[in-house]
Amino acid sequence: MNFDSRKPRADLRDHLRETVRTSILDAAEELIAANGLHEVALAQIARRAGVAVGTLYNYFADRDAMIIELFERRRESLRPLMAAARTNGKALAFEPRLRLLMRDLLGALESHRRFVKVAVETEYHKRSPSTTAKDLQAAFEEVVAVGVDEGVIARATAPLLTMLLAGAIKAVIMRRIADGGDFVADADPIVSLMLDGARA
Amino acid sequence: MNFDSRKPRADLRDHLRETVRTSILDAAEELIAANGLHEVALAQIARRAGVAVGTLYNYFADRDAMIIELFERRRESLRPLMAAARTNGKALAFEPRLRLLMRDLLGALESHRRFVKVAVETEYHKRSPSTTAKDLQAAFEEVVAVGVDEGVIARATAPLLTMLLAGAIKAVIMRRIADGGDFVADADPIVSLMLDGARA
Amino acid sequence: MNFDSRKPRADLRDHLRETVRTSILDAAEELIAANGLHEVALAQIARRAGVAVGTLYNYFADRDAMIIELFERRRESLRPLMAAARTNGKALAFEPRLRLLMRDLLGALESHRRFVKVAVETEYHKRSPSTTAKDLQAAFEEVVAVGVDEGVIARATAPLLTMLLAGAIKAVIMRRIADGGDFVADADPIVSLMLDGARA
Amino acid sequence: MNFDSRKPRADLRDHLRETVRTSILDAAEELIAANGLHEVALAQIARRAGVAVGTLYNYFADRDAMIIELFERRRESLRPLMAAARTNGKALAFEPRLRLLMRDLLGALESHRRFVKVAVETEYHKRSPSTTAKDLQAAFEEVVAVGVDEGVIARATAPLLTMLLAGAIKAVIMRRIADGGDFVADADPIVSLMLDGARA
DNA sequence: TATGAATGAGTTTTCATTCAT
DNA sequence: AATGAATGAAAACTCATTCAT
Structure with a gap:
């Protein structure tokens, strides 16, 4: 008993x-x-x-603590998704891996749309740069490094490509939050354009 | 007298x-x-x-009016620069025109660094989307349309390219405001990458 | 069963x-x-x-009732000690009785140091004056009256002496709570000074 | 002009x-x-x-700052009076000087009755001991030292006398604030009692 | 027109008290 | 009876806006 x-x-x-x-x-x-x-x-x-x-x-101790916890919780909830996105393609070659990563990242962010909106809006008011933004950056860096190793990407191009991939994610997010469209649809075309260029 | x-x-x-x-x-x-x-x-x-x-x-009538006027003034001051950027390459073919545009836009924004920071940070708080962001969008749309006409860019790719070019500008701005670097240096490499892809 | x-x-x-x-x-x-x-x-x-x-x-009914009960309990606990202090010397003549009283009172208060601190600090916030302060007053009044009866104290001096004896107790308490010393050591010198003066 | x-x-x-x-x-x-x-x-x-x-x-920056300034102002206003009290009798011998000091101090405090009440009530809540209380202490110390020099007061008695004089002031204040009487009337009898004792 | 003190509505914050479990 | 979360009234504090000089 x-x-x-x-x-x-x-x-x-x-x-x-x-x-x-x-x-x-x-x-x-x-x-x-x-x-x-x-x-x-x-x-x-x-x-x-x-x-x-x-x-x-x-x-919550006060207003600030509440907001901070909101951000931390959402980040905690995003983190495994982003980690999974980075792990998922581990076995793949550069290009399919990058495609998968882009899809997975956009998918992860899509599942947190509301937070993503808030995070983007407030990104600059914060003393420290958004952890999520850094995670994005790191994810692309990792995969682009693979591309360099495979000889697909010139070492000199890598940093620029990384920045543009992260920038592309933000551009998609911003646009799709504004017009209500979904994030993932843009994943593949973006990678194609980034790799092969827009030239017909 | x-x-x-x-x-x-x-x-x-x-x-x-x-x-x-x-x-x-x-x-x-x-x-x-x-x-x-x-x-x-x-x-x-x-x-x-x-x-x-x-x-x-x-x-100023009130706080809001003051902020609005601040934005309008800076936009007014940016507008001719952006208009010039759009006009400058009118006689050129698509690619050199795009390169020139990218350089000129980044140069224009660089001359308004402080405002650009404020504008990016507050872009989402505003009921109406930033006119400057729209102007960017329009400038790229115009030139990309030329690329389509010339057959350099597939019609289907145009909207995506436009979005990514604008996104690239924001990515550069954000990074360079953060690290203090200058904007224009990135102009040419970005266009190259966008047109020809990152593939080695 | x-x-x-x-x-x-x-x-x-x-x-x-x-x-x-x-x-x-x-x-x-x-x-x-x-x-x-x-x-x-x-x-x-x-x-x-x-x-x-x-x-x-x-x-306790509410916060106030709790505080009041705290005070009452401590006073209840002090009361027999103070009563004893008043009784102890009953058989003695004025001076030894006053000396004994002073010692006993300071001893009693010393055993309730924590409460004494609280009581002194809050003495003025209370609508009604502290019972303990009144008890002190009464104890000294009684013994000083004996002094008057014995002819040791002039009737006209009695009220002042009473006030000063009570005041001396508070002075000792305050000082010794602040510096951590014990109360009783000061008892005899105080009585001597009060009776015979500080003149060498 | x-x-x-x-x-x-x-x-x-x-x-x-x-x-x-x-x-x-x-x-x-x-x-x-x-x-x-x-x-x-x-x-x-x-x-x-x-x-x-x-x-x-x-x-005032906040509630606390307001209270603190209130205290500081009143202290500032009391300080010259207390300083004058200490100076006034400089030329006199010990006893008349002590009598004058006691009268002057009680007079000074009387002119700040309201503040004195507040100060006494809140004395213990404050982290640092009241400056005014310290000033009192110092004033008596100084004059008692004169008494020692003149051989009127035994060196060993001095600290106790000082404490009791300061305690007497507080006792008077407390009683007179409670019953509305004036402070100064008690000055002389107190000094007499302290110097010559209550013995008839 | 310039000034800066006054205003008070709106927000955050505290905490004794209540109440469902 | 014990618990501790919920409550909301009351207090502190902020700041855009007004206004007398």
Whole structure:
């Protein structure tokens, strides 16, 4: 017989706490995506999350801490997807690997559309550069290095290519967030253009 | 005897007004570039501009109007440069024209570094998309269309190329603002890569 | 068979309740002594006492009631000591009685150092003057009256002497709480000075 | 002719600012004396001072800074009085000098009754010991040292006497603030008692 | 027109108290 | 009874905007 009723209760409580925490962060993300980081008051977030203002402070030290946690959570959630994207093509040759990477990265970002919007919008206000942006950069660097090793890409071209691939991702994101289109469709044509050029 | 000193004085006055107006907008731009649009209070701007807060309201209806005018002025100042960039190569064939355009655009943007930073950072907060971004887009569209006419660029590739060229510009800007490098050096290699691909 | 476990359990329960009550008040006293009456939140007290905030309300009607009970308990605990101090010397003549009283009072207060600190600090915030301060006053009044009866103290001097004796106690307390010294050592010299003056 | 209208205006403005600053601090002192440091909201202070809440922040960085300035101003205002008290009797022998000092100190404190109440009430919440209390201590130390030099006071008695004199001042203050009596009347009897003892 | 103090609405933050489990 | 999350009223604080001089 289990006389210790504290453990299960604690589990339940933690679960409920996590639920509320999540609702709050979701509410915040939604409102910030729609109105901008500075245009959203805590009262709005609380209302949308279905809690009282004071409750926010049971979960986060202050406004800043809440925003920071929102970003960290989303990054944590993106990170494995991006890591997978980098791992997926490990066995492939440069070109198919790059194609796969581009698709996977755009797919990963697509699954976090709302956050991606917020992240792009606020990227520059932050003291430190976005970790996600850095991860993108690193992913392309890695694969482009493979291209160099295979002799497909000239060593001198590598840095520029890396920058343009990352830039292309941002361009796609920005456009597709604006017009509502999906991200992945552009993956293959971009790689083709980057590798073979636009010349007919 | 000429007692009517109003005409010449009016000129002087207008000139002074314009000087003050300019200082205010410069102060605003500087502070916004350094701290972000929402982190700058009017009191700061006034102090930096060397005027009293109340004076700001003699020049602009409110905070918003001031920011909007800052953007419009910089765009107005950029516009002829961008227009020139579009005109410069009119007589050239597609490729040299594109190369020239890329160089000129990056050069134009380089001369407005501070504003460019602000514009990129705030691009998404604005209800309407940045006119400058649209202008970029249009400039590339025009030249790419020439490439299509010349048969150098496949019609189907044109929109993607346009997007990537504009994206490349932003990538360069972002990187060079971050690391302090100059914009124009990247112009030619980018065009080469876009036209002929990165394949060795 | 005795299934009626209520009677003994009730004792146990009462005992437990009292234990918790005591921990809470001790925690409150400690924190208030360290940080001041208004700087201590109920959450802190609960944590230090090892109970949940809600539990506080099972023991005290509200914050105020808790503080009041803390004061009352300490006073209750001090009262017999002070009463004893007043009784102890009953048989003695004025001077030895006053010396004994001073020693005993300082000894009693010394055994409640923490509370004494809190009491002195908050003496003025309270609507009603501290009972303990009144008790001190009364104790000295009584003995000084004996001095008057014995003709050792002029009737006209009595009130002033009473006030100064009580004031001396506070001065000692304040100083010794600040520097960590003990209270009682000062008892005799003070009485000597008060009776015979500081003149060499 | 004086064409520079800025200087006099600045003087006027400074004067007005000082007036408002003073009203705010007076309002704060009054309310704190009546209700206690923590029981007074900024809104109350603003209302009593006849300004808007926001105005408080044009004069003080935050609540704390306001309180601190209140204390500092009153101390600044007391300091010369206490300094004068210490200087006044410089030429006198020990006993008359001590009598004069006691009268002058009580007189000085009497002229700052409201602040004295607040200071005594909050003395212990403050990290650093009250400067005023230290000044009292120092004043008595100085004169008692004279007594020692003159051979009126035994060197060994000096520290105790100093402590008791300062304690006596506080006792008087506390009692007279409570009952509304004036401070100075007690000065002479206290010195007599301290020097010659209460023995009839 | 320039000034800068005053304003107060809007936000963030705190915390005693309540309440469902 | 114990728990600790939820509540919301009250307090502190910010800052664009107004306005008297």
